[in-house]
Structure formats: C-alpha cells, structure tokens
Amino acid sequence: MTDEEFISRFGSSPGRLEILRGFITQVGAARLRNMDERDLKRFWTDEVLKDPAQFNMNGGTFVGLASLRGGGPEGLVGADGVRKEPFLSRRIGSAGRDGTYELTDTGVLMLRALLAEQPQHPSPESTEEHRRRIFQLVHDAKKAVEDSNVLGNAEKKDLQGLLSSAEGILSMDRPSRSLLDRILEHGLARAAASQAVREIIDQLIEYVMHNWPF
Numbered sequence: 704m705t706d707e708e709f710i711s712r713f714g715s716s717p718g719r720l721e722i723l724r725g726f727i728t729q730v731g732a733a734r735l736r737n738m739d740e741r742d743l744k745r746f747w748t749d750e751v752l753k754d755p756a757q758f759n760m761n762g763g764t765f766v767g768l769a770s771l772r773g774g775g776p777e778g779l780v781g782a783d784g785v786r787k788e789p790f791l792s793r794r795i796g797s798a799g800r801d802g803t804y805e806l807t808d809t810g811v812l813m814l815r816a817l818l819a820e821q822p823q824h825p826s827p828e829s830t831e832e833h834r835r836r837i838f839q840l841v842h843d844a845k846k847a848v849e850d851s852n853v854l855g856n857a858e859k860k861d862l863q864g865l866l867s868s869a870e871g872i873l874s875m876d877r878p879s880r881s882l883l884d885r886i887l888e889h890g891l892a893r894a895a896a897s898q899a900v901r902e903i904i905d906q907l908i909e910y911v912m913h914n915w916p917f
Contacts, residue, residue: 709816719767723817725881726758728915730772736818740811759881765804766790771813833874833916840907844890847900856899857871860899865890878917888909 706720727735727795729914730746738746753760755765771790848854848862869886876879887908894900 709813716759719771721770721881722760722764722865723813725879725884726760727814727817730917731756731822731875731877735814740808743811743814744806746783747810748803752803752805759879768810769793769804777857780783782786830916833914837907837911838870840903840910841866841873842901844903844907847897847903848894851897854894854900858893858896861893862890865893880911880915880917883911886907 706717707785709720715740735743752759755761769789769791790810791809792796792807793804804916847864848859848866851859854862865886869883872883887904891901891904891908894904
C-alpha cells in the first residue's frame with residue numbers, strides 16, 4: 704500500500720503515518736505481527752497508554768491518531784454513508800475525568816496494513832550490512848565536523864554529541880528509528896554553516912529512510 708493509498712483510505716496525513724511507522728519500528732514489526740487483535744489492544748492499553756513517552760507519544764499524539772478513520776475498500780465512509788470508526792476511541796473516565804484512547808478494530812486494521820509492507824524475514828547478513836553502512840556514514844559525518852573550518856566550537860561540540868548519540872542508538876538491539884530521525888534532523892539544523900557536513904547527514908537521512916533494517 705502506497706503512502707497515498709493509506710492516506711486516502713484512512714484519512715491520514717504524512718505526519719501521522721510517520722508516527723505509526725515509528726511506533727512499528729520501535730516495538731518491532733515481528734513482535735507486533737505475532738500479536739492477534741486481542742493482544743494488540745491489550746498491548747496498547749497496558750504498555751502504550753501507561754507510558755506514552757516510551758513510544759514517543761503524548762496526549763496530542765493520541766488526539767491526532769484518534770482523527771484517523773477508515774477501513775474496508777470504500778475508505779472513510781461505509782456503504783451506508785456513515786463515517787467509519789476512528790483509529791482510537793476515547794473512553795471517558797469516571798467522575799468526569801479525562802479518559803483513555805483505546806485501540807479500535809479499525810486501529811488494528813491500520814496497523815496490519817502497515818505491517819504488511821514491512822519485510823518479514825530480513826536476513827541477519829542484510830541487517831548487519833545496513834547497520835555497518837549507517838555507522839560508516841555517522842563516522843564520516845563526525846570526521847567532516849572535526850575537519851570543518853566553518854563551524855564554530857559550539858556547533859562542533861553539539862554535532863559530535865548528537866552523532867555520538869546516533870551511534871549509541873545504532874548499538875542497541877532494537878534501535879529507535881524515530882529517535883534517530885530526530886537526532887539527525889537536529890544535526891542537520893546545527894550544521895547549517897557547513898555544506899560538507901550537511902551533505903553527509905543528508906545522505907545518512909536518505910539511507911536510513913530507504914534501508915532501515917530493524
């Protein structure tokens with residue numbers, strides 16, 4: 704399913720689509736794929752809602768995801784003309800307190816649609832090859848920062864710290880794609896004065912976008 708098809712079918716946006724993809728990457732496509740509908744809903748309630756920050760989410764994220772609707776070949780509106788249920792359903796808490804955003808059947812359907820596009824069995828050799836290439840690009844970026852004569856000391860220090868953080872993320876068993884993306888975007892902004900550094904970080908962002916192996 705292309706991004707355009709997903710957005711048309713579920714009323715998504717590129718930003719919300721990336722949130723869902725980041726969630727799948729962080730939890731692990733294989734792990735989510737092994738969950739049935741009940742397990743997915745329980746995982747959302749027991750893990751995501753109890754500690755949203757762990758999954759790079761917050762109340763605003765839930766409000767955005769709750770606006771996603773759809774499911775079925777006809778898209779957002781059913782044959783009866785009624786809009787489909789949302790990705791998340793807000794359940795009002797007791798005594799008027801704010802409720803929680805629970806995963807719906809449509810939410811499960813959306814996650815399944817995105818999981819279907821994930822490679823199911825990446826070989827260990829392929830994973831390590833991509834990891835090595837990403838590490839090499841990070842190393843090249845650090846060297847370019849060190850050799851730069853246009854970046855100030857403050858920019859160099861910040862960039863080296865950001866790139867070291869990227870290396871730390873890549874060393875994890877299950878690296879967080881969304882966290883790495885934020886670090887690289889921040890690095891790109893800090894490297895504004897150096898075209899050489901920006902070009903390498905751009906290459907890194909592009910490579911991660913198309914070859915993320917985890």
